[in-house]
Amino acid sequence: MEKKTTVPVTAIVLGASGRGKLYGDYSLEHPDDLQIVGIAELVELRRNMYRDKYHVPAGNCVATWEEMLNRPKFADAVIIATPDHLHYAPCMKALDLGYDILLEKPIAQTEEECRRLVAYAKEKGKIVGLTHVLRYSPYFLMLKEMVSSKRIGELVSIQHFEPVDHVHMSHSYVRGSWRDSEASTPLVLAKSSHDLDILHWIIGKPCTKVAAFGDLAHFKSEKAPAGVPARCTDGCPVEATCPYSALKIYYRDRTWLYVFDLPEDYDEQGKVILENLKNGNYGKCVYHCQNNQPDHYMMLMEFEGGVTVNFSIEAFTSYSGRRTRIMGTHGDIVGDMESFTHTDFASGVSKTYRADAVDALNYEGVGHGGGDAGMIHDWIEAIRKQDASLMSTPLDESLESHLMAFAAERSRKENKVIAVEH
DSSP states (O other), X not given: OOOXXXXXXXXXXXXXXXXXXXXXXXXXXOTTTEEEEEEEOSSHHHHHHHHHHTTOOGGGEESOHHHHHTSOXXXXXXXXXXXXXXXXXXXXXXXXXXXXXXXXXXXOSSHHHHHHHHHHHHHHTOOEEEOOGGGGSHHHXXXXXXXXXXXXXXXXXXXXXXXXXXXXXXXXXXXXXXXXXXXXXXXXXXXXXXXHHHHHHHHOSOEEEEEEEEEOOXXXXXXXOTTOOSBTTTTOTTGGGOTTOHXXXXXXXOOSGGGSOOOSSHHHHHHHHHHHHHHSGGGBOTTSSOOOOOSEEEEXXXXXXXXXXXXXXXXXXXXXXXXXXXXXXXXXXXXXXXXXXXXXXXXXXXXXEEHHHHHHHHOSOOHHHHHHHHXXXXXXXHXXXXXXXXXXXXXXXXXXXXXXXXXXXXXXXXXXXXXOOO
């Protein structure tokens, strides 16, 4: 029997932080499928660590995306894992060069840029996948099947809830890279384009109108306890009891450390963490961060055909993960991303389905509820066969969630119902 040979897709990664590392790890686990041949990363330490770990040729390790994409095309694809404000320009340049692309969400910072990029990708005829990985999560795949097969009769409405978790909120949207909605993207897009995409996907029809409400209630200077300094390391009188203490989160509990470039030695790690907290954004008091993202957000949506959706994003929870309630004419579903219970109205029978049972059988990666590995796999196959239909998240389909998010921000700021223009 002839031995089957597989040629890996070669890719350049722009950005060596969290998501950029995930793709590097996938290439080590699946060398027959993906090979990283270039890295652009501004931080020298990260760039060198990426070069060594993923065996990237030294000549293909550069500081900026501009330097990388000023070269002639030398790989099959570009993976864009840069900050939100550096999605549009490198993606357009990569399309010019003829690369296929995997683009971190969001597509771009503005509706105009999103529409322009989607149109240009179609004009160029390139494979461009957006990382809406929840479509590959076993939990949401099962929910999609339950609704599409009409196990609950005709779909009438959905309540969907994203508990951000209070520490995650303080880390990412108060102290972190997404603290400023203008410099990055609004919370509803930065955090929840995944959820808007899933709602659109499950319902199977476009959203027609949106009303949104929410604001910044807590993480602002007027809510600061008396006498608190600008930093948690500056002798804060309430640091020991503050749930948002940077010393507790990063130094004592050693959580959310992916944002720091740390040595392996535990004691040396502590020194680097403390230095970052004394000088960087992650050591700032949460009441003095010049942040503007809402910490509670609600969207009311109507979809073509009359299906209604209530979706909320909440910072002040002790837990994370999604919560879903789906209502149909012959049954309902209640789930929490780990499992869901379907109740049939006619028989009164309830049955619980666990996502990890599917996860163990079909998925090698567990990120985003098992979705990351499936998403990367399908993107690679789409490139090999030059067939975008093999991906669950083609770019023009992913645009729908962004249009919903931009409409929601207009509604929230203008205090009116906004029609979604497709």
